[in-house]
Amino acid sequence: MEAKSAKVEHVLQPETFEFTKANLTQAKKIIARYPKGRQQSAVMPLLTIAQRQHDNWLPRVAMDVIAGMLGMAPMRVYEVATFYSMYNMRPMGKHHVQLCTTTPCWLRGSDNIVRACEEHLGIRMGDTSNDGLFTLTEVECLGACVNAPMCQITSSEEDHFYEDLTAESIVDILKTLAAGKQPSPGSAAGRKSSEPVTGPTTLEAQQKGWEKMKKGAA
Numbered sequence: 001m002e003a004k005s006a007k008v009e010h011v012l013q014p015e016t017f018e019f020t021k022a023n024l025t026q027a028k029k030i031i032a033r034y035p036k037g038r039q040q041s042a043v044m045p046l047l048t049i050a051q052r053q054h055d056n057w058l059p060r061v062a063m064d065v066i067a068g069m070l071g072m073a074p075m076r077v078y079e080v081a082t083f084y085s086m087y088n089m090r091p092m093g094k095h096h097v098q099l100c101t102t103t104p105c106w107l108r109g110s111d112n113i114v115r116a117c118e119e120h121l122g123i124r125m126g127d128t129s130n131d132g133l134f135t136l137t138e139v140e141c142l143g144a145c146v147n148a149p150m151c152q153i154t155s156s157e158e159d160h161f162y163e164d165l166t167a168e169s170i171v172d173i174l175k176t177l178a179a180g181k182q183p184s185p186g187s188a189a190g191r192k193s194s195e196p197v198t199g200p201t202t203l204e205a206q207q208k209g210w211e212k213m214k215k216g217a218a
C-alpha cells in the first residue's frame with residue numbers, strides 16, 4: 001500500500017463550521033459551569049466536541065467559532081489547540097493510532113509495535129493509509145507505563161487504550177478495526193487493570209492472614 005504523506009499535503013480548510021444542535025447544547029452546558037468572566041476555561045472541552053464532530057480533526061473555522069462563543073481572540077484558541085497533541089490540525093484517518101515510544105514502552109518492545117503497524121499498513125509514522133482508515137502517530141508517555149507497551153486509538157466515536165501489546169496483538173487490533181468491529185480495549189495479555197501477570201497477590205496474602213487470625217481466635 002502506498003503511503004500518503006500528511007507532512008507535506010496541503011490541508012484544504014472548510015469555509016464554514018457549525019455545531020450540531022446536540023453538540024451546541026452540550027457546549028452551552030459546559031460553558032455555563034464556569035463563573036461569569038471565566039467562560040474561556042471551556043475552550044478545551046469545546047475543542048474536543050468540535051474535533052469529534054469534524055472527523056477527528058479541527059479546521060481553523062471551528063476554532064474561530066469557538067473563539068467567538070468564548071469571547072477569545074482566535075489566536076488564543078489556536079495556541080491551545082496546537083499545544084496539545086490530542087488536537088489534530090489536519091485530516092486524519094478514521095482511526096488515529098497513537099503509539100507510545102517513551103522509555104518504559106520502549107524497554108518493553110515499542111519498536112516491535114511500531115514496526116508491526118508500519119509493515120501491516122504499509123505506511124510510516126505520521127502517515128495516513130490510502131484507504132483513509134488509519135493514521136499512525138508517535139506519542140510520549142500516556143500514563144499507562146505499568147501495562148507497557150501500549151497505544152491509544154481515537155476516532156470520532158471512541159477513545160481507548162490498548163495495553164500489554166505484542167506485534168501480533170496490535171495487528172489483530174488493526175484488522176478488527178478495519179473490519180468495522182470494536183476490539184477489546186485494555187490488556188491484550190488478559191490482565192485486569194495493572195495487576196501482576198501472575199494474578200493479584202497482596203490481598204490474597206492479607207486474606208490468608210485474616211483466615212489464620214480467625215482460626216486462632218476460634
Ligand code: FES
Pocket residue numbers: 100101102103104105106140141142143144145146148150
Ligand atoms: S511510557 Fe508508554 S505509557 Fe508511559
